[in-house]
Amino acid sequence: MKQIKIQKILFWLLLLVMTFIYMGPFLFSLSISFNAEQDVFSWPIKLLPEEWTLNNYKEVWQGLPFGTWLKNSAIITAVQTICNVFFASLAGFAFARLEFPGKNIIFSLFMASLMIPGIILLVPKFILLNEISLINTYGGLILPGLVSVVNIFLMKQFFETVPKDLEEAALIDGCSYFRIYWQIFLPVSKPALAAVAIYTFQGAWNEFMWPVIVTTTSDMFTLPVGMSFLKNEFSVNWPLLMSGTILISLPTLVIFLVFQRYFVEGVASSGLKE
Amino acid sequence: MAKVELKHIKKVYDNKVTAIADANVVIEDKEFAVLVGPSGCGKSTMLRMIAGLEEISGGDMLIDGERVNDLSPKDRDIAMVFQNYALYPHMTVFDNMAFGLKLRKFPKEEIKKRVEEAADILGLTDFLHRRPKAMSGGQRQRVAIGRAIVRQPKVFLFDEPLSNLDAKLRVQMRMEIKQLHKRLNATMIYVTHDQIEAMTMGNKIVVLKDGDVQQVDKPMTLYNDPANQFVGSFIGSPSMNFLEGKIEKTDRLYFRSRDVNFSIPENIEKQVSKLVGNGITLGFRPESIYDHDYEDRAQLTEKVTISIDVTEPIGAETFIYFKANDKEFCMRSSSGLVYENGQSLNIGFDVARLYFFDSESGKRLV
Numbered sequence: 001m002k003q004i005k006i007q008k009i010l011f012w013l014l015l016l017v018m019t020f021i022y023m024g025p026f027l028f029s030l031s032i033s034f035n036a037e038q039d040v041f042s043w044p045i046k047l048l049p050e051e052w053t054l055n056n057y058k059e060v061w062q063g064l065p066f067g068t069w070l071k072n073s074a075i076i077t078a079v080q081t082i083c084n085v086f087f088a089s090l091a092g093f094a095f096a097r098l099e100f101p102g103k104n105i106i107f108s109l110f111m112a113s114l115m116i117p118g119i120i121l122l123v124p125k126f127i128l129l130n131e132i133s134l135i136n137t138y139g140g141l142i143l144p145g146l147v148s149v150v151n152i153f154l155m156k157q158f159f160e161t162v163p164k165d166l167e168e169a170a171l172i173d174g175c176s177y178f179r180i181y182w183q184i185f186l187p188v189s190k191p192a193l194a195a196v197a198i199y200t201f202q203g204a205w206n207e208f209m210w211p212v213i214v215t216t217t218s219d220m221f222t223l224p225v226g227m228s229f230l231k232n233e234f235s236v237n238w239p240l241l242m243s244g245t246i247l248i249s250l251p252t253l254v255i256f257l258v259f260q261r262y263f264v265e266g267v268a269s270s271g272l273k274e
Numbered sequence: 275m276a277k278v279e280l281k282h283i284k285k286v287y288d289n290k291v292t293a294i295a296d297a298n299v300v301i302e303d304k305e306f307a308v309l310v311g312p313s314g315c316g317k318s319t320m321l322r323m324i325a326g327l328e329e330i331s332g333g334d335m336l337i338d339g340e341r342v343n344d345l346s347p348k349d350r351d352i353a354m355v356f357q358n359y360a361l362y363p364h365m366t367v368f369d370n371m372a373f374g375l376k377l378r379k380f381p382k383e384e385i386k387k388r389v390e391e392a393a394d395i396l397g398l399t400d401f402l403h404r405r406p407k408a409m410s411g412g413q414r415q416r417v418a419i420g421r422a423i424v425r426q427p428k429v430f431l432f433d434e435p436l437s438n439l440d441a442k443l444r445v446q447m448r449m450e451i452k453q454l455h456k457r458l459n460a461t462m463i464y465v466t467h468d469q470i471e472a473m474t475m476g477n478k479i480v481v482l483k484d485g486d487v488q489q490v491d492k493p494m495t496l497y498n499d500p501a502n503q504f505v506g507s508f509i510g511s512p513s514m515n516f517l518e519g520k521i522e523k524t525d526r527l528y529f530r531s532r533d534v535n536f537s538i539p540e541n542i543e544k545q546v547s548k549l550v551g552n553g554i555t556l557g558f559r560p561e562s563i564y565d566h567d568y569e570d571r572a573q574l575t576e577k578v579t580i581s582i583d584v585t586e587p588i589g590a591e592t593f594i595y596f597k598a599n600d601k602e603f604c605m606r607s608s609s610g611l612v613y614e615n616g617q618s619l620n621i622g623f624d625v626a627r628l629y630f631f632d633s634e635s636g637k638r639l640v
Binding site for chain 2: 163165166168169170171172173174175179184187188
C-alpha cells in the first residue's frame with residue numbers, strides 16, 4: 001500500500017514538473033504581453049506586470065497588418081486541412097482496401113520519401129515553384145502542403161482495422177467503392193480523421209519556414225512570418241511580439257480543447273469495436 | 275426466387291492452392307440448401323463465389339438460368355447475412371435495413387413499408403431508431419437478416435450466421451430462420467460447420483471436404499445412406515463407429531478383425547460376397563448396436579463380447595463406450611437398463627444398418 005502511495009506521489013510530481021516546463025513559457029509570454037515595453041527589462045524579473053495594459057494587443061491589431069496575415073493564415077490552413085483529410089483518407093482507403101498493380105511498390109516509395117529530411121527539399125521546391133511563377137502567391141504557399149505521407153499512412157493503418165465484412169455487406173447492398181469510402185468508411189473513422197485534421201491544422205497554422213521562403217511582400221505573410229518581423233536586428237519589442245504570439249496560439253488551443261477527445265482517441269486507439 | 279446452379283466450379287488461389295476442385299451442385303428454387311463441412315473445406319468460398327465476393331477460377335455459376343460469373347455482387351440480386359453481422363455502426367437499425375433500397379433508388383414510402391414489414395416479422399419494431407451498438411448479439415443478427423429480407427432478393431445467403439450467438443439463442447434463431455424460409459418461400463443457401471444445424475435446417479445438404487463435394491442429398495438420406503466414410507462420420511452425433519477388418523469366406527462369409535468377429539447374416543450375404551479378401555471398414559452408428567442378451571432381434575449379428583469402459587447416462591439414453599481393436603467405440607442404449615463400468619456385455623449389430631466402406635478410398639461399397 002505504502003509503495004503504491006509513494007509511486008503515486010512521484011507520478012504526480014513528474015506530471016507537475018512536466019506541466020510547469022510546458023506551461024511556464026506560455027504563462028510568462030501571457031504575462032509579458034500585458035506589460036508596457038519599458039517594464040519588461042526591469043530587474044528583478046517580475047512574473048506579473050506591475051501595471052496591466054491592453055495596449056500591446058491594440059497595437060498588434062492597429063499598427064500591424066495583422067488582419068491580412070490572419071486572413072492568409074486562415075485560408076492556407078483551411079485549404080490544407082480540408083485537402084489533407086480528403087486526400088489522405090482517399091489514398092489510405094486505396095492502399096488499405098483496393099487491389100491494384102504496383103500497390104506495394106508505390107506505398108514503399110511513399111514511405112521511403114519520409115526518410116528525406118524536409119529541409120533538403122526547400123531549395124528544389126523553391127526552384128520548381130519559381131519556374132511555374134507561384135512564388136509569393138497562395139498557390140505557392142498552399143500546394144506543397146496539400147498531401148502528407150504521414151497522414152496517408154495514418155489513414156491506411158486505421159482503415160485496415162475496419163472489418164472486411166462491412167465492406168462486403170456494402171458491396172452486396174449495391175455500393176461502388178467510392179460510396180463505400182464515402183458512406184461507410186469515413187463515418188466510422190471519425191477519430192482518425194480528427195487526428196489528421198488536428199495535426200494538419202496545427203502544422204499549417206504554425207508553419208514558418210516555407211512561408212518565409214516563398215513570400216516576398218508583407219501582404220502575403222502568414223501570422224508566424226509577420227510576427228518574426230517584429231524582431232529587428234538590434235531590438236525586439238517583446239510585449240508586442242508576445243501579444244501577437246498569444247493571439248496566434250489561441251485557435252490551436254480552442255481546437256485542441258474542443259476536439260481533445262478525438263485527439264487522444266486518434267493517437268491511442270487502433271480501431272473500432274465491431 | 276431462383277434456382278442456383280454450379281457447373282464445374284473451380285477456385286484456385288494465386289494459381290497454386292486449389293480451394294475447390296470441381297463442384298457441381300444444383301440448388302432448386304425455394305430450397306433451403308446447407309453447405310456443411312469441417313473448417314477449410316471450401317464451404318465459405320463456395321458461398322462467397324455465389325455472392326460474387328470471390329472470383330470464380332473456372333466453370334459456370336448460374337442464377338435463374340443466367341450466367342453470373344462476371345456480374346458484381348450488387349447485380350446478382352442476392353442478399354447475404356454475415357457471421358459478424360456487418361451492420362453499419364453509424365446508422366440506425368432503420369437505415370441499416372434501408373441502405374440497400376436507398377442505393378437502388380426505391381421510393382421513400384416503399385422503403386418505409388418494407389422495412390416496417392421486415393421489422394414486424396423479426397420483432398424489431400421497437401428498435402428501429404437504435405444503433406447496432408445498443409443491441410444484443412441476437413438482435414443484431416436479426417437486423418442483419420432484416421437487411422436481407424427488405425431487398426426481396428432472388429437468393430438469400432447465410433455465412434455461419436449463428437456461430438457468434440450463445441447455444442440457447444442459436445437454437446431459437448435456428449427455428450426462426452427456418453420459419454422465415456417457409457414464410458418467404460425463398461431460395462436460401464446456408465453455410466455452417468455444425469452438422470446439427472445442417473440436419474435441422476436444410477431440405478438439401480451439400481457435404482464438402484477439402485474442396486470436393488462429397489454428397490448432395492436430403493438430411494435423412496445423408497444419415498441413412500452416406501456415400502462414403504467421411505459423410506458417415508461427419509453427419510450424426512455421436513458419430514459413426516468404424517472398424518477395420520476384412521471379409522473372409524470359409525463355410526460362409528465372415529467379418530474378421532482382431533477383437534470383433536461375426537458371420538455375415540444371410541440376407542446381405544449376396545451383396546457382401548463381392549468384398550471377399552478386400553480390406554474394408556465397417557461402419558455402424560451408436561444406435562445400431564444392441565445388447566444382445568436383452569434385445570432378441572432376428573436381424574442382429576451374432577454375439578460379440580466387449581468390456582465397457584465408461585458409461586454416460588444422460589437420462590433418456592445412455593452412451594456406452596468400449597474399446598475394440600484399440601479404438602474407442604460408442605453405443606447408444608435407450609433400453610433403460612443400467613450398465614456398470616468394466617462390465618462385460620454381449621452386443622450385436624443391426625444387420626440392416628451396417629455400412630461397408632473401402633478401407634483405402636473410403637467409398638461406400640455396400
